[in-house]
Amino acid sequence: MKRSLDEFDEFCARAARAAAIITSGLAADNSADIYTSYRCSVRFIFSILAAIVADARGAVAFSPVTGSHWDLVHRELRDLWHKTRVSLFSPNEYSSIHADDARRAVNTLLGNYDNRSLDAVYFESMPNSWIGGLYERLLGLKPRRADTPDGVELRKDAGVRRRSGSFFTPAYLVDYIVTESVGRLKACEQLRVLDPSMGTGDFLLRTLAYLSSVGADAVDVAANGLFGCDVDPIAVDIARFLIWLETGGKVDAGELERHLICADALGGRGFLWYDAFSDAFSLFAVRRGFDAVIGNPPYIAAKNARKGDYAALESQKSKGQSDYYLLFLENVLDHGLVSPGGVLAMVLPDPFLVRANAAEVRRRLLKEWTIETIVHIAGAFPGTQVANVVPICINHSLQSTPISAVRLDRASLRRRFQIDPMNTVAKLGCKVSTNFALVQPKAEVLYLVQGEWKEVFERIHGADMSIGSIRPPFAFLKDIGVEAVFRGEEIGKRAISSSEGDRPILLGGESIHRYTIRYEGRRVRLDSVEKPLHWYSAPKIVLQKSSAKINAALDDVGYIVPQSVYCVKLKPNGIHPLYLLALLNSRFLSDYTFRAFTGYKMVQPQIELEDLRGMPIRTLTFTLDAKDRETLAAEGKKLFEHESEQAAEGFPLLSALVDEWLASNYDDAVHDVLVFLAGEAVKLRSPENADKSRVLRVDDAIDAVVYRLYGVTPKSH
Template identity: 35%
Template sequence: MTQQHDLLHWYEASLPQRERKLRGHFSTPPRLVEQVLDACGYTSDVDLSGIRVLDPACGSGNFLAAASRRLLSYGREAGVSARVSARYLHHNIWGFDPDPIACMLAELQLHETFKDNYPRSRALRHLHIHQADGLAFPWQQRGHVDLFLANPPYLAAKNNDLSGYRSTHQRGQADSYLLFLNLALQIVRPGGWIGLVLPDPVLARSNATLERQRLLTETTIHHIWHLADVFAAYVGAVVIVAQKTPPPIHHQISWKRERWIDTAARAANKDNLPLQVMTTVSQQQLGQQPGAELRYLLSTIKGTIIERLQHQLHMQIDPQAPRTLACLGEYVVIRRGEELGKDSALLKGSAPHPDDLKWYPVLRGGIDIHPYAIPAATCWIAREQVLKPLHRYLAPKILLVKSAGRLQATLDVQGHVVLQTLYMLQPVVNPNPTIQTAFSEEDELYFLMALLNSRILQDYLYALHTAYKWVQPQIEQHVLAQLPIPAQAAYEEKEQIIARARLLMHACSKSSSVVELKAQSYELYEEQERAICALYEIALQQRQVSDPPRDVIDEGVSLYG
C-alpha cells in the first residue's frame, strides 16, 4: 500500500499547477472520501453485494478504492469466497476517466485493495475502469446506479468548450460540474444515493439555478458541507449528499461550514481550531428562494432583523401604499472603474510634478480602501489612459470594494480614478420623487456610506449572498443594487447619522491628528450602529418594500459591461 500511495502522490505532484487547473485534476482526500461513504450509508455492516457504484470522473480512483475496501470487508464478514468477492467488484464498481494514466492508477488501487484482502487469490481479472468521458457515454439505461460518487473537474464554460455535450444545447452552456450533477439526477435509481464534491459557486450562482431546483424537488438532501482549503485551487468545496427521493415536507438538511485540516492536525488539534457543530436548515425553505439558492445560513438568522428584511424584500406589495424600505439602486447608479489590473504597467508608483495636470491619482481596490477612511492613492495614471468619462471620477462618490465577503465603503471627494475592483456609487440623475431629498447630494452619500458600513447590511449581505463563495468572494452588482435602504428616515435622525459619518471619516483616517476623536471612535461607531438599527426597525414595522427600477440597474450594467 505504501508503494501504491507513493505512486499516486508522484503522479499528482508531477503535474504542474497550471496543468492541474486546466484539467481540473484535484483528488479527493481519503478522509473526506470515507466521510462521504458513511453519509451515503455505504458501510460494510450492510449488504453491499447488490449496490452498483459509479464514479464517472474517477481520476486515480480514491472513491472507488474506498468503496471496494468496504465491499470486500462485507464479503469477508459474510464468509464469501475470493471468487465471489471478485465478482462483486466486477459487477458493482464502475469508473470512467479520459486520462489513461489515471485509469491505470485506479485499476492499480483496486487490485492492491483486493490483494490486501485475498493475498493468495488471482480471481480478480477484469474491472470496469474505462478510459472514456463519463459525460459522453450513451446512458440509455436510466435508473440503474445505486450510488453515484464524483469529484468532477471544475471546468468553467467560459474557459472550456463544453458545447459537444447534449445537455448544453438544451439551455446554453453550463460549467462542467453542473453536467455531472445533471447526470446524477438522470441515472441514479429511485431511492439511490448521490455523493458529490463540487465547487461552492453551485450554492448560489445563477447558472446553477435549474440544477438546484431539480436537486431540491427530486432528492432529499441529507448533508451540505461547505469546506475551505480542501484542494490547492482557488475555490471552496461543497459536499452534497442526497437520496433520490422527493423530500418530506418538514425535512431538515444538516450543514456545516469549516476549514479543512488533515487527519493528524485534527487529531492533535494543533491549530486549536473549533470544530463545526452540525446545524440544520429546512429544505422547503431553500426551495422557496428566488433562484433555489442553497443558503444554509438562513437557519442562523431565524427571527433576526436580517430574516425580516429578506422576507420583506420578496413580498408582493400595493404599489400605491407608502413605502418605508427602498433599494439602494433607487438612490445611486453603480459602476466599475477602469478595466485594468492593480499591477498594470500603465500605473506609475511615483507622483508626478504638482503642476502636471495630465496625471490623476488612482485607487486600486481593497488595498487602498477601508471603511470610513479617507482614501489615499499611491499610484498615478496618465489622462490619455483613462478610458471612461473623467467626470465620473471627479464627482463625489462612494467607493466600495468588489472582491470582498463584507461591505467596505468610504467616500471620495478628491476626484480619484479607480480600477475595476471598486464600485463607484453616485446619485441617480432623476431620483424617484417619493424619496426624500432634503439633504445635499454629498450628505446623501454620507448617509448611504454609513448604512453600507453598518453591521445590519454587513450581516445581511454575508448571510444571504457572499458566504457561499468562500475563496475570493465577490459582491455582485445586482445584489448591491437590491440592498434594503430605509426610505422615510426622519430628518433629525438622518442628520445625526450624517454628522457621525463625517466624524468617523476623520477618526478612521491615517491623516487624522485628533487623538481624542480617535479614542472616542469606538463609542461613536456604536452610537451610529444603534441609530441605524433603530431606522431599520421603524422601517420594518409598516412592512412595505419595493424592487429597484429595472432602468436604474440596467443603466449601471450597460455603463461598465
C-alpha cells in the same frame, strides 16, 4: 506498517528523478514534444511500480529488475500483460525508450537513493494511497529542458493541475462520502457505484474495501459493482490496476476494462452513458442506473477550456460561464444516472451554494431530490484557492425534510470532522428549510440565516424571507434614487501604472478602506475609460469588491476606478451620501452581507455587483422644516457627546432617542445624525488624527443608530 510522510516524499523524489531520466532520452530530439515525452515516462514508472508491488503482494511473479538488462525487463512486462491483461503492464508504449535510460531510471526508482535501496517488504507494505498520491505529485510537475545531468528539469507548476481541474481527494472525505452513500445501500442486491471522474480510483477503491469489510465478495464487487470513467488514460490504467490488486489479482482484468473506461463523460466523441455502461441500463437489471454516484469532478470553468479538451465545456463558452462540475451534475440529473432511492454525493467547490450559474442544478436538487446534509469545509485541499461543499442527496423528494448544514471554517473543526465525521455533523449541523432555499431568487442555500437572523430577514424581506423581495420601510439599494451602481473599468495594470494622464485613478480594491481612500498617485488617459465620465464625478461611494464584509468610502475627488472597485452614484436631492456610507459600513449590514451573500465562499470571498444592488437600505421620509431638523439633530449630537464622555456601551440614550424619532416620523433627524457621525468617521481617519478612542466611539454610535433603523436590538447582535 505505518509509513511516514517523509518516506512518501523520498519515494516521490525517486520517481520524479527516474521520470526526468526517461523524459530526457525521449525528448533528445529537439522536435519532440517534451510534455508528451514526460507523460510516456510517467506511465513507464507506474508500469514498473505496479509490477513490483503486485509481485511483493503475491498477485503475480515478477523477477527483480534492478540491474537487469532492459530487454529482460521489457519481456517480463510483456509476459505480465499476456497473463493478466492488466492495462498498466502493457509494454507497447515503451518501444522508443532507450535501454540505458530505462536501466538508469529503474535503478533510480528502486536502487540506491540517499544511500537506501528498496526491498520487497517496502512495496508489500506500501499503502495504495501512495500510488495515487505519487501520480498527483507527478501531475503537478512541469518538464523543461535544462542544463542538468539529466537534461530535463521538473518544476512544480500548480497551473498544470489547475488547468486540468484535477485535485485528489483527502482520504477522510473519501471515507465520509462512501460511508454516507454506499454505507446506507449495502443491503441492496447487485449494488452499482459510479465515479464519473474517477482519476486513480480513490472513491471506487474505498467502496471496494468498505463492501468487503461488511461481507461482500471483493471479486464480485470489483467485476460487477464498480463503474468509472476519466479523460486521463494513465489515471484510468492506475485505477484498474489498484482495484485488480485489491482483489489479489483475482478479478478478470477484462471486466475492469469494460467498467472502468477512458472517456470524456460529458459528450466527447459521441459518449453515451447507456452505451458505455450497458450493464447498468439493461432491461434485465434489478434497478436501472447506479445506486450511488460519487466522486470529485474537476473544477474547470468554460472560459479556461482548451481546444480539444472537454468538448462539452468548449460548447459552453458562447453560452455564458459554466463549470465542468456543473456539467457533471447536469449529466447525472438529465440522464437519470442515480436509481430511485439512490445517492448522489460529490466534493464540489463552495460557490455551488449560491453562484448564479449553479441555480438551475440547485433548484432541481431541492425540488426533485432530498438534500440530507451539506458539509461546508475550508482547507481540505491545501494550496488551492477554493473551499468545498459535500452534499449528500437522495433520489426522492421529501421537501418537508430540512437540510442539515455544517460549517467547518477552522482547522480545529476540520480535524474534529476527520476524527469523527458522523458525530461532528450531528452536533454542529444547523437546519435549513428546503422551502426557504427554493423561494430564493437563485435557489441559494442560505444556511447562515439562523436564530434571530430569521426574524431580521422576515422583517426586511417578508414572511418567506426571499432576498429577491423587500418590504417597506426598506428598499433595494438600486431603487433608492441612484444614478448608477457599477463596476469600474476593465483596464490593465499597465494602463494605470503611470503618474501621468488626464484623471486620477485608484489601483484597485486595496485602495479602499472603511471611510478612507488611499490614493497611490496614478493617473489614466481618458481614452482608456469606457463608462460615462459623469458617473465617476464626486461625490460617489466606492466599495471594495473582494471582501467578506463591506468596506466603503466617500470619494470627494472623482477618481476613475478599475473593475475591482464598485461605485454608487446617487442622484442629487435625495439621501445624503454620508447616510448611505454609514449604513454600508455598519456592523449590521456587514453581518447581513456575510449571511446573505459572502459567507458561502470561504476562500477569496467577494461581493457581487448584484449583491450590492440588492442591499436592503432603510428608506426615510423627510417631513420636517429646516429649523426643526437642525434643533433635533443638535439634540442627537449633544447626546452622542455626552455618552461618549461617559463611555456608555451601546449608546442606550441615543438609541432610545432614535426610537422616539422613528415613532414620531422624525426620519429627517435620524438621517442628519447619521450624516454627522459618518462625517466624523471620515475626518477621524485622516492621518493627522491621533484620537483612536473617538474613532471607536463614533463607529459604535453609528452601529447603535443603524441597529434601531433596522429594528434590531444591539444586545442580541
